Every structure is written in C-alpha cells, then in structure tokens.
Amino acid sequence: MNATSPLYELKDLSKRYTRGKETVTIFDALDMTINTGDFIAIMGPSGSGKTTLLNLLGGIDRPSSGEVLFEGQRIDNLSQGKLAKWRAANAGFIFQFYNLMPTLTAAQNVELPLLLTSLSGKARKDRVKTALEIVGMGERARHRPGQLSGGQQQRVAIARAIVADPKVLLADEPTGDLDRTTADEILETLQLLNAEMGKTIIMVTHDPAAASHAKRELHLNKGRFEEKGKA
Numbered sequence: 001m002n003a004t005s006p007l008y009e010l011k012d013l014s015k016r017y018t019r020g021k022e023t024v025t026i027f028d029a030l031d032m033t034i035n036t037g038d039f040i041a042i043m044g045p046s047g048s049g050k051t052t053l054l055n056l057l058g059g060i061d062r063p064s065s066g067e068v069l070f071e072g073q074r075i076d077n078l079s080q081g082k083l084a085k086w087r088a089a090n091a092g093f094i095f096q097f098y099n100l101m102p103t104l105t106a107a108q109n110v111e112l113p114l115l116l117t118s119l120s121g122k123a124r125k126d127r128v129k130t131a132l133e134i135v136g137m138g139e140r141a142r143h144r145p146g147q148l149s150g151g152q153q154q155r156v157a158i159a160r161a162i163v164a165d166p167k168v169l170l171a172d173e174p175t176g177d178l179d180r181t182t183a184d185e186i187l188e189t190l191q192l193l194n195a196e197m198g199k200t201i202i203m204v205t206h207d208p209a210a211a212s213h214a215k216r217e218l219h220l221n222k223g224r225f226e227e228k229g230k231a
Contacts (some may be wrong), residue, residue, distance in 0.1 A: 008034040013066035026052050027223035039194040039201045041211035044220035050204040058091050058170045059083045092161030096173040098153045100145040106156045107141040113164050131159035151182035171203040175210050187213040
C-alpha cells in the first residue's frame, strides 16, 4: 500500500445516544478519508464528538449507522473477538492521563500489549527495549510511574502504543496534562514517529499550538468537518 492510499474511509457515519426519552445526535451522515501517513489534528468545541469519533476509529465504539472501513475492510461490523484482534494488530492508543499501571515498571507497562501475542519472552523484551529507546526512555525502563515526571510517563505511554508496531496511533488530548515545553517535546516525538516511522496519527486536541504540529487540522462542529489550511 503506497503512502497516499486511504487507511480509513468513513461512509455516511452517524452516532446517536438515547438519554431517557431524548435522542442526542453527535454527528449524522459524516464522510471522511484518512490516508496512510497522515498526521491529523481533530479540534472542535466540547461535546462536538471528537473523542466519540476517535473511539469509532479505534473500534472501541460502534456507529449507529454507516460504515468504518480500514484498508478497504469494514471494522464496524466485526465481532468483539475479531475487533480485539484487529485493535491489537493495527491501533495504538495514547491517553491524556497516560493510563499506566502504577505497580509496574516502565518496561512492564510497555510490554502489556504484547502479552496476548505469540511472541517469545525474549522477542517481547527486545521490542520493549526498542520502543523505550525510540521515545528516549531507555534508561528509565526499571522506573515505576510514580518515579517519573508527567512528560516521562507520556513517553512511556507512547512506547506502549508503538511496541506492537501498529499502523495508526489514536491520541486523545495527549498533551492536555502537560506544560507547554513538555507538550512540545511530546508533539515532536509524534512528528518523528509520523515522518520517520510512517505512523498514521489521529490526534484529538483542544490546543491550537498542539494542532499546529499536525499535517492537517480538521474542525468538527455540528456534525461536520471543516479543514483549516496549513501554510
């Protein structure tokens, strides 16, 4: 697959929630194409559906109607078991608050996604070592989260997201809990993963400074996308 091939295609996508007797429409008849190698920042007001969209792309949630295609194959209608296998093979997740296990070392946290694979213990450890070195945390492998700064914890979380070599990274406010300097360092790491490792990155953010690191900025408002041109 070449660098401009569609990775995701969203077709006539709708998502609705029922609250009591009220039906709330998050978005309706949404169409979108995300190419392999994209780095997209999705912005929009609170409640516009940014995180919901990320969950649909990651197979964590299902649309009310419409289709989510990944490399030309629908993922929205997969069984839970097949969806779990698809996520393990294709998607890495990065969260605002890191979601690290406090009792595990950095290396053990990074290894978690590999425990359900058929990799040998040595192969898992080799991958963990490489992932931590990529994000500049090789020397902190034995540290637990409580011994690390916020920025260091997020680097470990990124290592965990890339350790299985996924095709797409889905980042939900990855710098929302960090100061500006540390946030910029994390964003530069994401840019590096995009430019040098070819990772497709889809990042939800409320921060224009963070969005400026992406190749494309998409603003989600009232169920529709508007693309902001990049200089």
